[in-house]
Amino acid sequence: FLVTPKAMDKALVKDIEYESKFNPETGLSVPQAAIWMVFITIFMDTLAATISTPALPYYARSFHVDNAAVGYLYASWSFTSAFCAPVLGQLADKFGRRTVLLASLLGAGLANLGQACAGTYYQLLGWRAFSGIWAAVGNSAQVYLSDVCSPLVLPDFMSKLSAVPSLAMTFGPGLGGGLSKFGLEIPVLVDGLLSLLAAGLCFIYLPESPVWLQSRGHAAAAASDPKAPSKVTTIPAGVRVLSISGFFSGINFGVVVSMTAIFLDAKLQFDSLHVGFTFVLSALATLATSIWITGFVQKSVGLKCCAVLGSLLNGLLSIAMAVIPGAWPTIIVMCLARVGMTLRAATNGTILANFTDPSNRSTIFAQQQFATNMGRLVGPVVAGHLAVRDPVLLPILFGSSCGLISGMILLAVPMPEGPKEVKQQRLRGFTDLGGAESVLELEYGTAQDCEELGKFMGDLLSQRRYRWISRKKAIYCMLDKLLPELSADVGDHLEDLQRLMKHVELIQKDFEGVQNRDVC
Numbered sequence: 001f002l003v004t005p006k007a008m009d010k011a012l013v014k015d016i017e018y019e020s021k022f023n024p025e026t027g028l029s030v031p032q033a034a035i036w037m038v039f040i041t042i043f044m045d046t047l048a049a050t051i052s053t054p055a056l057p058y059y060a061r062s063f064h065v066d067n068a069a070v071g072y073l074y075a076s077w078s079f080t081s082a083f084c085a086p087v088l089g090q091l092a093d094k095f096g097r098r099t100v101l102l103a104s105l106l107g108a109g110l111a112n113l114g115q116a117c118a119g120t121y122y123q124l125l126g127w128r129a130f131s132g133i134w135a136a137v138g139n140s141a142q143v144y145l146s147d148v149c150s151p152l153v154l155p156d157f158m159s160k161l162s163a164v165p166s167l168a169m170t171f172g173p174g175l176g177g178g179l180s181k182f183g184l185e186i187p188v189l190v191d192g193l194l195s196l197l198a199a200g201l202c203f204i205y206l207p208e209s210p211v212w213l214q215s216r217g218h219a220a221a222a223a224s225d226p227k228a229p230s231k232v233t234t235i236p237a238g239v240r241v242l243s244i245s246g247f248f249s250g251i252n253f254g255v256v257v258s259m260t261a262i263f264l265d266a267k268l269q270f271d272s273l274h275v276g277f278t279f280v281l282s283a284l285a286t287l288a289t290s291i292w293i294t295g296f297v298q299k300s301v302g303l304k305c306c307a308v309l310g311s312l313l314n315g316l317l318s319i320a321m322a323v324i325p326g327a328w329p330t331i332i333v334m335c336l337a338r339v340g341m342t343l344r345a346a347t348n349g350t351i352l353a354n355f356t357d358p359s360n361r362s363t364i365f366a367q368q369q370f371a372t373n374m375g376r377l378v379g380p381v382v383a384g385h386l387a388v389r390d391p392v393l394l395p396i397l398f399g400s401s402c403g404l405i406s407g408m409i410l411l412a413v414p415m416p417e418g419p420k421e422v423k424q425q426r427l428r429g430f431t432d433l434g435g436a437e438s439v440l441e442l443e444y445g446t447a448q449d450c451e452e453l454g455k456f457m458g459d460l461l462s463q464r465r466y467r468w469i470s471r472k473k474a475i476y477c478m479l480d481k482l483l484p485e486l487s488a489d490v491g492d493h494l495e496d497l498q499r500l501m502k503h504v505e506l507i508q509k510d511f512e513g514v515q516n517r518d519v520c
Contacts, residue, residue, distance in 0.1 A: 071384020
């Protein structure tokens with residue numbers, strides 16, 4: 001009794017349109033190699049950025065500037081990225097996700113090479129602002145995943161995507177701290193070279209989003225039809241509330257990125273090497289959260305509650321980090337605060353994707369990025385001035401308060417109804433079996449369907465030596481017992497099929513010796 005994938009496929013009814021967009025085994029519309037390429041690109045981009053992060057404040061101070069000037073350095077990146085993110089988002093909807101991703105990597109690489117060669121603080125500031133123009137790598141990756149992943153597997157891949165930067169951060173800061181011993185500009189130089197290398201790999205191995213290509217084909221067909229109504233990109237109300245929350249979350253993130261080195265220097269007298277290793281410990285906490293905690297929390301409390309919980313944990317623990325005495329307690333609480341930040345960051349993309357479709361996805365993601373980057377612009381500037389008065393408590397208190405406000409605002413976001421989660425999503429040939437329906441109706445075939453099934457079963461029984469002519473009644477009784485009734489609920493139906501296939505595997509294993517016995 002052998003059920004082959006080919007036989008199962010023949011027994012299926014005609015696939016619905018949604019199923020045809022995605023591979024039933026992977027839930028993707030592109031080869032898995034393309035997803036790996038996205039992950040590799042984000043890994044290299046984050047590795048490049050985190051290599052320069054521990055050294056950048058010290059590099060800026062080498063031009064004899066104060067903490068406020070360090071804040072302006074980070075704010076200049078956020079300023080240009082805030083206003084260019086919507087433009088890049090619109091360009092991605094018009095020219096393709098891959099095109100904008102490539103341009104962002106190339107632009108970031110050239111900008112970082114310029115920063116490494118800067119002769120004055122203002123040259124460094126200018127190149128830093130220029131690098132912000134191309135800050136669309138992470139945003140483009142999220143949009144690409146939203147395009148090529150079915151709704152049922154999107155949260156899983158978004159969670160994995162959030163783990164990739166954490167993995168890069170386990171290597172980047174420590175490597176950057178070590179490279180800074182050869183010169184404070186060396187980590188920034190390596191940052192640029194890695195971005196250019198990522199652009200080359202992306203150009204060779206990453207295909208364009210099939211969903212975007214399909215949407216552009218529909219748009220071209222509509223444009224050629226003078227009677228077709230023009231489509232206006234609409235922004236759901238929930239996205240606007242998300243943008244407000246993202247603004248305050250961006251302030252918190254900007255404070256963390258720009259002030260952590262200054263905070264550790266002022267409180268614990270850490271140099272760039274020790275700051276780098278502290279970043280590594282934080283990254284390990286982030287990585288562990290992404291792999292083992294985020295998915296569990298999302299499934300337990302839901303996407304929105306997971307993001308709110310992360311914001312609250314990050315804000316409260318960051319305040320504790322600023323007031324707790326001692327080096328190791330400070331570092332431990334910092335790592336715990338990163339757990340909360342990771343829960344929020346790993347959930348943002350999936351929440352936002354629920355409000356989009358292929359025609360407006362990049363535009364909406366870019367609007368959210370604009371709000372976040374405006375927060376990243378405000379955060380370092382305000383925190384930098386606060387750090388002039390008190391580099392330990394005031395900047396952290398300001399950033400943490402904004403993180404808490406972000407979580408409270410997120411509670412007001414009206415979430416759209418997502419796809420029904422099924423218990424078994426990847427059973428070959430049966431994924432998304434019910435389409436939009438949660439209950440399966442009985443299927444009755446035509447005369448031709450019954451004839452095809454009868455021929456298939458007759459041939460199968462004859463070839464496998466079942467006496468289905470002379471012992472017809474007994475064979476019918478045996479088939480009735482071998483094919484139990486399945487649940488009408490889609491999730492339970494797939495689970496029943498999975499259990500049935502496990503029994504099929506056991507039967508096949510028990511009868512492995514039949515052919516060898518006949519040959520002997």
